[in-house]
Amino acid sequence: MKSLNEDLKTGEFKQIYLLYGEEVYLKKQYKDRLSKAIVNEGDTMNYSYYEGKGIHPGELIDLAETMPFFSERRLIVVENSGFFKNATPELADYLKELPETSYFLFVEEEVDKRGKLYKAVKAKGRIVELGRQDEHTLVRWILGMVKREGKQISERTVQFLLAKTGDDMENLQRELEKLFCYTLEKDAITVEDVEEICTTHISNQIFEMVAAVAEKKQKRALELYYDLLALKEPPMRILFLLVRQFRLLLEVKELDQSGYGRKEIGEKTGLHTFVVGKYQGQAKLFKKKELREILEMAADLEESVKTGRLTDALATELFIVKYSMA
Secondary structure, three states: OHHHHHHHHHOOOOOEEEEEOOOHHHHHHHHHHHHHHHOOOOOOOOEEEEEOOOOOHHHHHHHHOOOOOOOOOEEEEEEOOOOOOOOOHHHHHHHOOOOOOEEEEEEEOOOOOOOHHHHHHHHHOEEEEOOOOOHHHHHHHHHHHHHHOOOEEOHHHHHHHHHHHOOOHHHHHHHHHHHHHHOOOOOEEOHHHHHHHOOOOHHHHHHHHHHHHHOOOHHHHHHHHHHHHHOOOOHHHHHHHHHHHHHHHHHHHHHHHOOOOHHHHHHHHOOOHHHHHHHHHHHOOOOHHHHHHHHHHHHHHHHHHHOOOOOHHHHHHHHHHHHHOO
16 A cells, blocks of 8 residues: 555556455545546546456457547556456456556456466556455554544444454444444544444354354344344355354464464454454353364255255254254
């Protein structure tokens, strides 16, 4: 991001940019900022936008060959094309000879770094990965947004907000906007405000479901499962998240027993340090042997779904029932 900010600050731009990664909020922010900086806002003659699969590379090449209209630059924005996961040799070869007046901005979720197109962009442009941000960055960002609203928030409340809503910046922005409206007449945002108005992220509902399983609270575990189904969450996604949770618990348990601290555990598992403590506490409710058995059963159930012996809904329910049984 430092290189992107430097380009925006100096006004000296690369001809090709590739923004990729999980963090949708940051990709949108930098896409908009780069677009407005490279061509004048509202210049529809020299700005073109393409989105989704099925974009024909030849059309992009023809457009890039067209001189800009009363402007120094022509910008072509291509989003979620899948070009960087599939072979696109025609476009990769063309970018090497791109006219000086044409600029490309690619925005993707996933890329193949071994691909010809990725290498072509790397050779001539700038590639920036915009993944999930670390805890320190998120806290600073939240504090900045709260300050701009003329409000106050304690670090404890920020930690509670992150634990409840997750680390996706786009989702966090929506939750903060709800909080700002809810606390319109107040100077400070409290834990109670977050609890009252913010939506619990699905990963936290999964966490709570695993806790109910560990405590043999079968009724509660099934209630949470049916709540997720009512929210149109696919059963296989719920099972996938449950399995991911148990796999993380096994990793955390093994690292904890090996003497690693929270920061090291977070780095090795990809968990934010503000949730590692919760995982350590939950991992203590299970034996390592039990966690391995749970993961083995999940693999068997997934095979049963794939072969048609069980429906996805029944497989997930059986999984919850078996391990929450008193």
